[in-house]
Amino acid sequence: MHGMGKVRKNKAKEPKKAGTLAAAAKAPKRQGGLWRAVKWTFAKSLKWGTVGAVWAVIAFSVLVAWYATELPDVEQVFNATRRPTVTVLAADGSQLTIIGDVYGRPTGLDELPRALIQAVLATEDRRFFSHFGLDVIGLARAMKANLQAGRIVQGGSTITQQVAKNLFLTPERTIKRKIQELLLALWLEHRFTKDQILTIYLNRVYLGAGTYGVDAAAGKYFGRPAARLSTYQAAMLAGLLKAPSRYNPLAHPARSRARTAQVLKNMIAAGYLSPAEAANAAPRAANGGPWAAAASRSRLGRHFTDWVLEQVSGYVNPGDRDIVVRTTLDPHLQGFAEAFVGKALTKQGRKTGISEAALVAITPSGAVRAMVGGRNYVKSQFNRATQAKRQPGSAFKPFVYLAGLEAGLTPETVLVDEPVRIGEWRPRNFDKRHIGPVSLKQAMARSINTVAVKVGEKAGRARVIGVSRR
Incomplete structure (x- = not known):
């Protein structure tokens, strides 16, 4: 079992x-x-x-x-097209301002300082001489930096791409323009040598203040040709390539200095400069900076030049040609006038509650020697000397006295300086004093209000109006 x-x-x-x-x-x-x-x-x-x-x-x-x-004709790369310029000169022939597209003398790489070429390459395209028009490494680096920052902080465009964009294409940001930019860059690399492309770039790139090319910019900002730029000035020009208006040394000197310091660091990183050489390149504070003289010239008489430019079209039609306007402005007197107005407002402005002033200095023949339209042109472009509408005050008295002379009065005619009342109007002298009998000649010289009113009444208001309108 x-x-x-x-x-x-x-x-x-x-x-x-x-x-x-x-x-x-x-x-x-x-x-x-x-x-x-x-x-x-x-x-x-x-x-x-x-x-x-x-x-x-x-x-x-x-x-x-x-x-x-739809690509443009690449063969036209060396044909410069620009707007005509209008140059305004002072009485001594010095340049006050220039508007329009300003191109300097075409300059070859062998004529430019090595520091300028190195500054541009270190900042804009370090692999320029090794890539084929498109820098894949630079694009990857820029993409990484932009992703990490969460915004666009770097660009990956090569110098060849910038030549294609600046010379042939519009600034619009579209897929079409980007593809055309790449195609043009490849064509440029095939058609021209690296040195030719870099030469085109340095002679045609926009560098702010209406200047195109390093030679025009060197003249505008430093008052010298590009061939004579110092290392620091070369770095400053290279810094303008990122944003010409933002880093303009004349308009934004502090911002421009900071950008130039970054370019010098780029040159150190690229092996073009040692830290000691970069430190020695910076100008000493005593000389006022590498753009001080140019900045002083650029700021002189800016209200006056605006006034002149507004009247140019009334005398000549610029068309497609350059124009040079010679004025009667005296740079020495203009500088003195601007300094005088600034000091007067600083000393007396707060006490009297006045924040602005204007000044015009004219010769007997009517030539304007100096004009100050306001305290600070950068803060206010309104010309208080020519655009402000207010009572003429004592400036109207010559018309009154001329009407009196035409009515039979003479310079020796004696009238009494005394209190005057015409209806409800009681005109008074500036010092609130009266000197009694006085000739018209003396009254005019001393700008006595009561006598001017009496002359106007004797001549007749209709006659005064007629004289002033003539």
């Missing part, structure tokens, strides 16, 4: 073993099906992905070909 019991027990377990074997036999089949599904999915994805990539390449090629048909 024990034997049979054992047998039954063993036989009872056998079906379980058979089930386990069957399950084990079925497992590989399920795993094989999963693997076949993965392989099928991968194959289909690869197939359609390849098809999609091919069509994408075809579509991109068609797009590029389409945009290529």
